[in-house]
Amino acid sequence: MEEEKTAIQELKEFAKKTKRDIDCDEKTYVASGINPRHLVKQHVIISNLADNEAYFVSYCDMAAVGDSAMYSGFFFPIEFPSSTLIKVRQKNILDKMKLFSKKLRFKTQSRKFDSKVIIEENDERFSGKLFYSQTLQSLILEIFKLDPRLKLCVNHIDTGIVPDLKNKSTLGIYITEQWLLDEQLIKKLYVLVGKLKKKIQIDH
Numbered sequence: 001m002e003e004e005k006t007a008i009q010e011l012k013e014f015a016k017k018t019k020r021d022i023d024c025d026e027k028t029y030v031a032s033g034i035n036p037r038h039l040v041k042q043h044v045i046i047s048n049l050a051d052n053e054a055y056f057v058s059y060c061d062m063a064a065v066g067d068s069a070m071y072s073g074f075f076f077p078i079e080f081p082s083s084t085l086i087k088v089r090q091k092n093i094l095d096k097m098k099l100f101s102k103k104l105r106f107k108t109q110s111r112k113f114d115s116k117v118i119i120e121e122n123d124e125r126f127s128g129k130l131f132y133s134q135t136l137q138s139l140i141l142e143i144f145k146l147d148p149r150l151k152l153c154v155n156h157i158d159t160g161i162v163p164d165l166k167n168k169s170t171l172g173i174y175i176t177e178q179w180l181l182d183e184q185l186i187k188k189l190y191v192l193v194g195k196l197k198k199k200i201q202i203d204h
Helices: 007-017 093-097 124-131 134-146 183-203
Strands: 021-030 038-047 055-061 070-077 086-090 117-121 151-154 170-176
Touching: 007 021, 007 038, 070 183, 086 124, 086 134, 117 124, 117 134, 124 134, 134 183, 170 183
Parallel strands: none
Antiparallel strands: 021 038, 038 055, 055 070, 070 170, 086 117, 086 151, 151 170
């Protein structure tokens, strides 16, 4: 009986099949504390610098907490201050029922876009710069249609494991608590994230 492939093995095959570069690492370490246990830290970075693609990064550290503990998605640098924090996600049923906080959210003044997403930010100036374009709004909605787990964030993930992104502001489109492994979904995201990256670079 054939053994089930690991996530790293699947991503290695994807990189080879699509002729992209890959850097991966997996190590086990012992947690500190009264009852030390073996923990795993691993990452996969897929890139194609010749085509100026966003980095496809998957990361897991069993000792970490929050979104940075496990994430998988696409990241590229953006010319925003490192202090800028932006998070965009699709509205869900609880948002529509208004069961949670009714605090003011950033609005783009586009009824279609604002009706479908929640935007949290700490600086309206840069959120305004990012979301003013209807073309960009449409691309974000198209990306979100592919998978309800996806979110778009600026500077919410430390992507320092990628040398080219270290100490830079980054825009990420990613999921947490799992890795993206579906080949067709990844290919579609490459296309749409590429369009988004190009549009942002032209505008900024």
